[in-house]
Amino acid sequence: MENLNKTPILSLKKLCVSYTPGKFAVNNVSADIYEGLITSVMGPSGCGKSTLIRAINRMHELYPDIRISGNIELKGRDLLHINPSEVRRMAGMVFQRPNPFPTMSIYDNVLAGYKLIGIKQSRHEKDELVESSLKSVGLWDEVKDGLSKRGSFLSGGQQQRLCIARALALKPDILLMDEPTSALDPIATNLIEELLVKLKKEVTIVIVTHNMTQAARISDYSMFMYLGELVEYDRTEIMFTNPSDKRTEEYLTGKFG
């Protein structure tokens, strides 16, 4: 087994999230996510995967009833106690369904993270950022002649890559992805998987997935969650060949989930 970098970039400490008082959708999760690697989050439906990663970029704050406790540190900064806008720009997010902004061109979609909050850039800066972001998701050659077209005219897979480019344009430290390929066909899925493996040099990736072969193919570390708890967290190879918890084994062999 190759040696992997084990510098923690993101630390979760005793993280709890509840939608209704007393019921924890994420229950006391502690883990270190390592820099430059892909970490997958697996588990049966409703076990709290989305809830977990949405806690990291403080998405839950958009909904006043959700309660969070515990500690999240990204590069040594306490994420729960700094400006949420800043947190979200450090921790990019890609959603299950591609959501390019339909009123914006492809070009503006890539720059949305700057345009939305009114950051002014020179034409040159913008062109360069758009080109490099689209290149890093392999979309540049496909769209370079139609950058002023609406983002919503692209295929589902292209739209999802556009959303990845949009997140990357902000140069985040970590990219949180919630089942980013579950709405895509196998070819588009494959393309994105290859892309993520290339991207991990630039950005640490946490990806929620239902697709076990996907987790096995692309992730370095895997988490298995069950009923809000982090049951097992280990090297992906170990997890798939020699899991230490019975529930992990049952899930991975398709006994439930």
Next chain:
Amino acid sequence: MSDKIFRSLLLVSALILLLIFAGMFFSLSKGAVPAFREFGFFGFIFSDKWISGTGQSTEQYGALAFIAGTLMTSILALLICLPFSLPVAFFVGEYFRGKKVAGVLGGIVDLLAGIPSIVYGLWGFYALRPLIQSLGLSEQGFGVLTSSLVLAIMIIPYAASLSAEFIRMVPQELKEGAYSLGATRAEVIRNIIFPTSFSGIFSAYVLALGRAIGETMAVTMLIGNTSRIPRGLMDTGNTMASIIANQFGEADGLKLSSLIAIGLLLFLITAIVNFLGRLMIKRHSV
């Protein structure tokens, strides 16, 4: 079998509706023919003369003064309505969405939309008109501005609740996408929700304009009933709807035909405006 009966029943009622519509159009057109024959179709539309024949003087009728009155009051009403209804729409549809305040505000708005227009007219007559007088804006308190103010108050609830509907329809995933890039709530509203719902909001205001154009009772009570193009916002006038309401009682012959012709024009204008509004809504939702 029962499905078949149900379907033919639906078909019959749809046909009856269509027949009524065609019949209305036909009888209005028939009634308008003498006026159009006397003054010419465009001659009638573009003449601002409205002179009832008394004894010797020849009667002369044209719709322009009332078309002008209609455009002035309804567009002014729309302009006044905008800065009040749009914020309400964003409060109800986004800011306090799902909260008690939004429910209460939305309830009030719907309540206001259901009040009969004669009540607004009465209020305008007994409350607003004296206010305009005491401000020294006009002697009698009647006129374009008074009518527009009441019209605006009447269409605010309608425009606000329809716009709020479109604001509410903006997908949550788009908003979350914008938040995830670090946008604040105000930035999401300005840069995502507003542009995404714009065509819907626009169509809401087109429909609201359609309402203002056709509104009769309140305007009839407040506009002052004069038959010339209003010279300003304080001047009196008549809209297409109010001239009919004010004068059809004692009208006959060519005058009645002219009023019917104005009715036909109003029918066409409101039909077109409403059609455009609905068309835009349809285009918006695909």
